[in-house]
Amino acid sequence: MTPTQSSASGSSSSGGQNDPKNRYGRQIEEAFEAASRLAGSALSPADFYQQFLNRTLAAIDAPAGAVWLRTPQGFLQIACQVNLESVGLENRRGGRQCHNEVLRQVFQAAPPRPLMLEPNGRLAPNQAAPAAAAGDPSIPAANLTDYFALFAPIVTPDKAALGVLEVFQDPALDPKLYPTFLNYTFQMAGYASQYHQFSNARSATGIERTFTQVEGFARLVHGTLNPTEVAYHVANEGRKLIECDRLCVGVRHARTKVTVEAVSGADVVEKASTHVRRLRKLMESVVAWGETLTFKGVKDAGLPPDVSYSLDEYLNESQPKLLVVLPIRDEREKDQSKPARSVLVLESFNPPEDAAPMTQRLELVAKHAAPALYNAAELKRVPLKFLWWPIAKVQEGLGGKARFYTVAGVAAAMVLIACMIVVPYPLRMEAKGHMQPVEIAKVYAPREGQIRRVLVRPGDKILPGDAVAELHDAQLEGEYRSLLSKVNEAQAKRDTAARMLGNPRLSLEERLRVSAEESLAQLSVDSSRKNMGSLDSAFNATQARPGWFVAKTDDFDRRLKRPVGASKWTVLNDDRRENLVGRTIRPSEEILRVGNLEGAWQVELKIPQRNIGQVMRAFADPKIQKDAGGRPYLDVDVLLASMPDDRFRGRLYQDDVAAEAVPVKDEHDENEPVVTAYVKLNLDDMPAEFRIPEQQFVTGLEVRTRVRCGDHALGYSMFHGVWEWFYEKVIFWF
Structure with missing residues (x-):
């Protein structure tokens, strides 16, 4: 048991239940147990110190405190604090500077030791350690607040300073308690030191696990000689090792041309896409340069023009905060004048402040990937090795290489033409649209x-x-005001006539005249009120607010x-x-x-005029599909912008196709007439795998579709646009 715990236990046995020493003793023991559990946890430093500081202050009812940690540059920086602004460091001139001087001396003291300063007290000369005394003599180490300030160093096992635990205590307590509080603060700082020790141990375990992963990675990339498979293993498994956002692999199969073989997280590399083409240009320029390109948000002004241009082009497509393009060369590539056989591209969109570990892991991955990619690329250079023997026999029987190539080309062309004519294939017409509720x-x-x-x-x-x-x-208000004025005027006439009719001396002739005036006034009142009611119902207005x-x-x-x-x-x-x-x-x-989001949904399509003819011919096909009600429809493949990897199904009915084409601006800002159509989604008789998840129903979501217009010859389905252009420009001209 620690001295503080012993004194607290002794006070607990001798004092009453309400004795402060007894209460603080129990709370301190509980704080030690909680700090011990926190020190052995796997919490992040921010979470650990927040919980640790709250528990430290709560045990002794301290009103404020802070934890200061050493930065990589060797300075103290606040890690967390509780009510530090309430102790009054800024209330007195120089209070913050004096406080920082105390922190510096406690942090640099050798050997490390705790320190307590009374309210408005200064650090005595004998309290300052020799190693920490070399400061600014014009700034004294003092506590210019109205609280007791307790300081305890946080150290490593070899007594190197890591930080300082600072606690501010109320001066109204029993003076005998403050030494106990100081000892308690020093011991709590020891638990913080234990947390760093355990964290370092866990880091060492993580390094061993990393070596195990590297060994598995090496076995995986060397397990095949297919360049694409090797590249995908390097991209996907290497990204996990490096802990980056994207890792791309390029292989140089020709003298200068680089092929983007794999992109981590992508099943297929769309080589015709703008992103992949600009990535390939970046790879080729860096491989030709022969040096590693590192981009950390600011482009180096000394880059070669080709590299600089391709980097700008790629950054217009992707915006990583860390980009590393690393040409990797196998040991067998002796000719240094030739570009490297392979290249890796690392991208991180939210990199850590210190990117050096990530770069080191990239070099480790490159060391194992270089020979694997080199072996696969060399094997790929061997043409048709599994066909050598039968091809050689056929070539010999035909009488030479030239005749063999001629016969093979003619046969391939005939087979291709036959397939284009005989093989049926669904004709799909593309159209873009947006999702919206039916209602x-x-x-x-x-x-x-x-x-x-x-x-x-x-x-x-x-x-x-x-x-x-x-x-x-204002006009409606004027109408109301006018009608209200007529009502008031008519009511006044009616009331006057009613009073006159109550006069018994009124003659019969005058009584008839007054009675007629009363009736006319009442009719005017009713007519004006009826007109006001008409205004209310016609314009959703109210008489209370004209x-x-x-x-x-x-x-x-x-x-x-x-x-x-x-x-x-x-x-x-x-x-x-x-x-x-x-x-x-x-x-x-x-x-x-407004829309009824709980009801049926549909896709509003804009079918280009060049495709609407195929759609309408498909509706005229007697073999067209029909639903349970006998209505013919065409299947529509639906691709959502929010789920580009999944394909869904919709239905297009003929009565949902507009009979008028309207001009709309296309992607090239040209007017192209389109026909509006509506594709029904998630109908009751559709299979579950073709239905779009309800959480994807977002009004205005961009949708790409392909309307299935029946089976046609393979060649026509693939090249109908070419045939239509040829017919329009050539045959129709004659």
Whole structure:
């Protein structure tokens, strides 16, 4: 048991249950147990020190504290703190500088030892260690606060300083407790030292595990001689070892041309894509340069022009914060004038501050990948080795190499042409579109007016007939005011006539005249109120607020099916309040758009005019598929932008294809007429594997589709665009 624990236990046996020493003794023992558990945990340093500091302060009811740790440059930096701003370091002139001087001396003291300063107390000359005394003599080491300041060093097993634990204690306690608090702080700092010791041990275990992974990686990449397989093993397994975001592998099969063989995380390398083409250009320029290219957010001005240009082009496509292009050369590549056979590209989008370990792991991966890629590339250079013997026999029987090549070319051409004519293949017409609910409604103002308030936000659920915006129209207000004036005037006439009819001395002739005036006044009141009611119903207005009216949502289409309880519209627009409030809206201008997200969904397609003919011919095919109701339809392959690796299925009915083509700007900013069509999704009789997950139903999501227009000859399905161009430009011309 530690001295502090012994003294705390003694006080516990001699004092009462409410004695501060007894209470603090129990709390200190509990804090030691909690700190011991934290020291052996696998928490990150930030989480450990936050929990550790909270537990340290709670045990002795300290109001504030902090943990300071050494940076790689050797300075102290705060790791975590609790209420440090409340102790008043800034209240007195020079308070922060004096406090920092105390921290420096405690941190540099040799041997390490705890330190306590009374409120507004200074460090005595005999308390400063010789190794720590060489500071600025104009800044004294002092505690210029109203609290006791307790300092304890955090050290390594060989007594090297790691940091300082600092605790501020209330000065109103029994003075005999403060030495106990100091000893307690020193021992808690020891538990922090143990945490670093255990963390280093875990790091050593991680290094052993890394060597095991490297050994497995080496066996894997040398297990095949297929260049693509080797490259994918290097990319995927090497990325795990390096702990980067992306690792790409390129192999030089020709003299200067590099092939992007593998990209980590991608099953297929789309060599025609812009990203892969720019990556290949970057690889080729760096391989030709022969040096390692390292980009950490700022481009080196001394790069060769080709490397600099290809780097700029690639950074326009991908924006990594760390990019390393490393040409790797096998020991058997003796000719240094030739470029390296292989190249690795490391990309990290959120690299650590110190990227040196990642670069070292890349070099380790390159050391094992270089011979494996070299072996696979050399084997690939051997042409058709498994066909040598039978090809040689056939070539000999035909009478020479030239005749063999001629016969083989003619046979291959005939087989290819036969396949193009005989083999059936589905003809697919491409079209782009956007996903949307089947049931969408636009909200308009019932009349022209100025929007004063928008009542809904994006994503709000509202009922049919709910108000979405409040508007005001001065003309409507004038109409209300005029009608109210007529009502008041008519009511006044009616009341005057009623009072006159109550006069018994009124003659019969005058009584008839007054009675007629009363009837006319009542008719005027009723007519004006009826007109006001018409305004209320026509413009969603109210007599209580003349000139004010609201825009409401429409009712649901009762012909469409919807799940039980799905009876609300969802606001689809973004937050448009800043653009709408204060703006005068005409009845033809859309205010908001709402949709029934719980109902059916569809894809709004824009079919180019060059493809609509094939679609309509497919509907005329008597072998076309039909649903349970006998309606013919075409299957549509659907590819979502949010799930590019999965293919889903939809249906296109003929009555969902518009009969009019409208011009739309294409990707080249040219007007190309398109035909709008709607593809139904997730119908009841569709198999489950063809249905789109409901969480992917997002209004406006970009969708790429291919409409299946029946089986045609393989050649026509693949090259129908070429045939149509040839027919239009050549045959039709004659």
